[in-house]
Amino acid sequence: MKQLYIHLLLSLFASASAMAQIVNISFTVNMSQETVDSAGVRMAGSFNGWADTLMADNGDGTWSLTLQLTPDDAIEYKFKNGPDGWENFDGPCNMASFGNRTYTVPADDETVPTVCFNSCFNCGIQGVTLTVDMSEETVDTAGVFIAGEHNGWTDGPMTDNGDGTWSTTIGVATGDTTQYKFKNGPDGWETFDGSCLFSGSGSNRWLVGPAADSTTATVCFNSCDACGGGPVNVTFTVDMQNETVDSAGVRMAGSFNGWSDTLMSDNGDGTWSITLQLAGGSLTEYKFKNGPDGWENFGGPCLIGDTGSNRFINAPESDVTLPTVCFNSCFGCNQIGVTLTVDMQFETVDPAGVFLAGEHNGWTDGPMTNNGNGTWTGYFGAMPGDTIEYKFKNGPNGWENFDGDCLISGAGSNRYTPIPMMQDTVIDVVCFNMCEACVVLDTVDVTFRVDMTEQTVAPEGVFLAGSFNNFSDAPMVNMGDSIWALTIQLAPGDTVTYKFKNGPDGWESISDMSCTDGSFSNNRLLIAPPLHTTLDAVCFGKCSVCFDPYSVTSASVVNSCKNPDGTVTIMFDESLNCDVVVGELAGMAQIGFHSGANQWASVVAWDDPNAVTATNDGNDVFSLTIDPAAYYGLPADEITSIWMVFNQGPADPANPWDSEGKDQDLDENGSCDDLRLFVDQMPACSFDPTTTSSPALKNAGSCYDPNTGMVKIRFDEAMNCPNAPGDLASMAEIGFHSGANTWSNVVAWDDAGAVFANNDGNDVFETIIDPISYYGLGSFAELDNIYMVFNQGATMPNDPWASEGKDFDVDGNCVDMRFILSDLPTCEITTTIDRELENSLVAIPNPFTDKTTVVFSNPDNDTFEVSLLDVTGKTIRTFARINGTNFEIDGSDLSRGMYFLNFRNMDGKLATLKLVVK
Missing domain, CATH: 2.60.40 (Immunoglobulin-like)
Structure with missing residues (x-):
């Protein structure tokens, strides 16, 4: 009897333990934005073999289901609107195969937060993706977290992107303000000061819920800016030619100065400019003002809202000069505004967003605005009668590539638009990679393809069997090169399962589950696309292609x-x-x-x-x-x-x-x-850049004279970095920004003693220096190298870095130029530049309008040939046999701009003076 009692206790204990391994998990989906199918709402997933389990109607637009699940199990699932209405969307909650939602079962009963059908969040909540750069931190072994009002200040794990950044998506209601912080491990709270904080040093980051899902700019941990970026210089210019300018001048007001007035500089040509330091990646709203009370008030695509709202800029990560705009306009004065919208509903949008690139912006990436409905809008200004070519881009590298009659010269070429003569224009919405608007088809042709390279094909051939034909044998067509194909008509969004067969009985056996439904049969799975599609040829029995x-x-x-x-x-x-x-x-x-x-x-x-x-x-x-x-x-x-x-x-x-x-x-x-x-499979050659001179210098004939200690630097602009900003070609002189011994002794391009590099007429720029005196070295033996960057400062000193001369690495990234003595030949250098004369040259006045007097030192009573050149190097005027110490130039017939006065004596020595006519 005692033994029976013990066995009974053990049995009861085992039953209780088994029951303790089951927990109740409640799921709720909000269908308020859907027309609910008469058959109700279902839930299907790995927990029920992807069969339909009917959910309960709560009577308030939501439907619920409670499941008994085992702790620590990882399940995948989807909600369904009726028998065939599978969810189909992108988001951080459905990163598993085929866009399935995922859930790891906890140890206790839980009610999962309500979500909207086809969304990771409840209806009315927008997903905001935040990314923090941890490259300047030692990341805690527990990872990086976000804590804030959205999750009750608990630790929300972030995802490691593998490049030093960590991301997560949170839900915020449109218009709501929410505060948050990033954490390095469970205890590593951010604590810093900056303009992005809600209430000063040590307080929280914050954001306002957007109107649609959005992605914020990446920020550095413990900073408002991007890592390594910090403030950037942004130059704004407004054209007032259509306005009577207030005697108090033109101002700029915005979020950067608390909407107080900051006076802009009069450029003397009807335009006014200002350069601001903004945090890279930050959003700044602003307006121009004509005098203290003359606020801009207009409508257009450059505004953050409707007519009368503010201009805005998301500051880039590097210095930029924005295009000049007309007061009360998104475009330049006399320009026609063109607004374009692209529909991305058939694309997975790159996290970086959608861009517009074309002739209007030098084929750079112009960010487009997410309208929240699958469309993105951009704009540009162009002169009446022009024809502008352009393309849309899905992310930085996702160029459109298609064929159609909207392209200027056939498949793969550019879209184009003629610019009207009279008024701004809005181009009809088009689908990405199409000439027409996106159209949802009732049925689509899907071509299935299988590669039989690794198989001996049965005499009967290859077949396709699936849910679309009750898994009966549909003969496929031999396309050659071991590829077999068959086209099936499907309804967009339909979920189908299928397999290929080698002969009537040769069913595939697929061990990889990345392309299958996970069922006992492990069938391939496909959600029918919205457009006619030819699927990639997969290897028989595999999810991947056959090895070639x-x-x-x-x-x-x-x-x-x-x-x-x-x-x-x-x-x-x-x-x-x-x-x-x-x-x-x-x-x-x-x-x-x-x-x-x-x-x-x-x-x-x-x-x-x-x-x-x-x-x-x-x-x-x-x-x-x-x-x-x-x-x-x-x-x-x-x-x-x-x-x-x-x-x-x-x-x-x-x-x-x-x-x-x-x-x-x-x-x-x-x-x-x-x-x-x-x-594309070749690695970069291993080399030490400290021992290798830049090809643009070495191939152009750069050299040094060990006897005199002089160095000749020659830069071939044709070998400039392809991604360097601007264009130095055809300029008469360019700025020389350099430093000896890997930037240890820097002479900035605009230092008083800095030299320029002169164009030899073939866009090879040359300068000769004595590095001992130029960089303040003790001897020539101390010089190992000279690092440098060229710019347009000699010609355009107000915007020197808009054009640069740089080297580039094997990946096309621009890097500093290197003049390495041990890697360059020696030569005999006889300088042709008269430094004493050049240092004595001065024009009074300069800038000038009508006349100026050029004064110079001439102790040897030399006679000079003097030439006046424009910025392109073209000779405008010649002055023969100039001697003495001064002479006068009449500029009344010269156009406004910059000029160069070149002196040459009888021995061929040169000196140059820069002149400005205003």
């Missing part, structure tokens, strides 16, 4: 690399030569290089007069360096691969092919394959 050995670089040349100057170094390891290749290249000093770009589309034979040879490094690794664009005569951006075979031509030109260097027999046909090198 011909799409990767050959093993024996895999160590080849890209150099910063655009050349490539090709290295062939003979020890990895084809096993069945003819002959033997090992031990040869040089071997022939027989090659072509883009799978032999442009061939340079090994014995071509311009062909190069590969040199043995002593270990049977043969190398050569070429500029592919010059070598194959193709634009650099069109070269995707280099195909090649090596031979013994240099050693035995009569029998070049008796020894070869090739790839292995990849297709097992008994012969070796050609070697392949894919440009």
Whole structure:
């Protein structure tokens, strides 16, 4: 009896323990923005094999369901409006496969917060994505959190983006103000001072709920600004030509100065300017004012709201000069305003947003405004009668690429719009990558494709079976190259399951679940797209494509690399030569290089007069360096691969092919394959920039004279960084901003003793300096290098950095120029610049309107030839045989602007004076 009692207790304890492993979880969905299907609202997920479980109608627009689940289980699920109305949206709560919601079951009963159908938040709540940059912090092992009013100041885990930034999305009602802070670990609260805080030092960050889902600018932990960015200089200019300017001047007022007046500078040409320091990434609202009371009052796309509201700018991360606008207008005076809207409903929008790029802004990224309904709007101004080309971009790199009659020159080219003569215009809304508006189709053609490369195809062929045909066999069509295809009509948004079959009985067996429904059969799953679509060809039995050995670089040349100057170094390891290749290249000093770009589309034979040879490094690794664009005569951006075979031509030109260097027999046909090198798979060559001069300097003839200690710096503008701002070409002189020994001794471009670089007429700019006196060094032996950046300061001193001359790395990023003595040749330098004369030159007055007197030192009573040049280097006037110490220039017939006065004496020595006519 005692034993029976013990067994009963143990049984009861086991039952109680089992019951303790089940918790009640209540889910509620708000259907107030939907027309509810007569069959009710359902919930389907991994907890019920994706079958429908009917939810209970609460009578207030919400529907609920309580499930019994096991703690720590991770489930995926969706709500459904009727039997077929699956949710289909993007958001931070449905990052699993096929856009499923996810939930990890807690240890206790829980009521999950109510959400709106097709949203991560309740109806009326907008998602705001916030990102904090932790690159200047040591991140706590527990991660980064956000705490605020939205979550009761509890720790909300943020997602590591893998690039030093962490993100999360919170829900905020439109118009509500919410406060928050980021935390480095559970205890690492932010504490700092800045304009982004709600009530001063140490207080909270804050935001106002937007009208639609939005993404805020990335900020640095413990800062209002982007990391490393800090304040940026933003120059605003307003054109008052259509206004009678108040005697008190033109002002600017905004959130940056508490809406008080800040006087702008009169440029003397009807425009007024001001440069403000703004926090990078910050939103600033503002208006121009004509006198103390003359507020702007107009409507247009540059305003943050309706007519009469404020202009705004989201400050960039670097200094910028904004386009000049007319008072009371979004555009320049006399310009026509063009407003464009693109519909992104069929696209997954890049987190960076949507951009408008075109001729109007130099093809830079012009941010568009999210309208909250899937459309984005942008605008620009252009002169009447012009035709402007443009494109929309999904994120910084997502250029449109399509075909249609709205393009200026066929597939892949630009959209265009003729600018009307009289009034602003609004272009009809178009769909991204289409000429027309987005149209939701009743049915779409979906072409399914499977790659049978890794299979032996059954005699009966390949079939497609799925929920759309009751899993019966639909014969597919052999398209060649082992690809089989079949087109099925589906309704957009439908969820279908399917499999490919190799013959009538050869069902796929897919172990990967990333493309399947997770059911017992593990069928492929697809949500029908909104447009006619051809699916990528997937490998039979896999979620991925079949491996193509011909799409990767050959093993024996895999160590080849890209150099910063655009050349490539090709290295062939003979020890990895084809096993069945003819002959033997090992031990040869040089071997022939027989090659072509883009799978032999442009061939340079090994014995071509311009062909190069590969040199043995002593270990049977043969190398050569070429500029592919010059070598194959193709634009650099069109070269995707280099195909090649090596031979013994240099050693035995009569029998070049008796020894070869090739790839292995990849297709097992008994012969070796050609070697392949894919440009996008090549790494950057390892090099030490401290020992390598910039190609734009080295190739232009920069050198130094060890006898006199002089250095000649020559900069070829044609080799300028492609992404450098502006354009220095054709300028007569450019600014020289430099420092000796990696910026240890800096001479700014506008320092009193700074020199300019002069254009030789071919856009190669030259300057000669004595680095000992120029940088204040003790001796020439102390000089290892000179780092520099060129700018347009010599020609446009009020906006010097709008055009720059820089080097660039292998990824196209602009970097400082390097003049490395150990990497440059020596030369004999005889300076042609008369520094004594140049330092004595002065014009009184300068700037001038009618006349100015040029005064100079001339102790040797030299005679000079003097030329007056404009900013493009064109000679406007010549003064012959000038001597003495002064002469007069009549400027009454000169246009306003900047000029250069060049002196040349009988020995050919030069000096230059800058003049300004106002």
